[in-house]
Amino acid sequence: TTPCKLAIGSDIIDDATVTIVCRKPRITYRNFAFASGSDAYVTGVDNRKYVVSGTINTGEGDNFGISKDAADAISEIIKADDGVVKIQVCKLSATNKVAFKMMLTNHTANHSCINGSTNIELSGEETSG
Numbered sequence: 001t002t003p004c005k006l007a008i009g010s011d012i013i014d015d016a017t018v019t020i021v022c023r024k025p026r027i028t029y030r031n032f033a034f035a036s037g038s039d040a041y042v043t044g045v046d047n048r049k050y051v052v053s054g055t056i057n058t059g060e061g062d063n064f065g066i067s068k069d070a071a072d073a074i075s076e077i078i079k080a081d082d083g084v085v086k087i088q089v090c091k092l093s094a095t096n097k098v099a100f101k102m103m104l105t106n107h108t109a110n111h112s113c114i115n116g117s118t119n120i121e122l123s124g125e126e127t128s129g
Contacts, residue, residue: 005090006052006099011073012090013120016054023048050102052087053121070118074109077122084127103127 006016025042032038056073077085089099102124110119 006054007088007090008056008085009076009088011056011076013052013054013056016052018087019051021049048126049124050087050100050126051121051123052102053119056118056120057116070111070116073118074111074120077109077120078104078107085122085124101127 006013006018024046026044026046027040028043030039030041056070083104084101085104086098086101089097102122103126104122104124106121106123108119108121112118
């Protein structure tokens with residue numbers, strides 16, 4: 001309940017939303033010959049999945065293209081270490097703490113040259129890397 005922001009590196013995500021799909025077991029059923037019953041067994045567990053979206057303010061553009069700050073911010077996300085993006089929790093008066101890490105599977109970045117904001121949406125699944 002502590003007021004905080006989400007961040008990727010030094011870039012704070014304004015109006016951030018996080019969607020979390022929890023881990024779930026993969027269940028397989030095996031039917032028995034000449035019977036109406038079956039066995040259910042767990043063959044593994046699907047990883048937790050995340051979708052993070054929001055706006056990164058990267059300075060005003062020049063109405064002709066993306067600013068260097070915006071390009072650097074997007075590049076930092078896309079070229080994350082081994083594809084792993086570290087989503088940090090920024091308390092208003094403390095240091096950043098990594099909340100979770102996700103292996104990036106999909107990303108969208110839309111930049112406005114007029115006001116310099118970049119809307120992002122990142123999807124991925126949990127990782128310890």
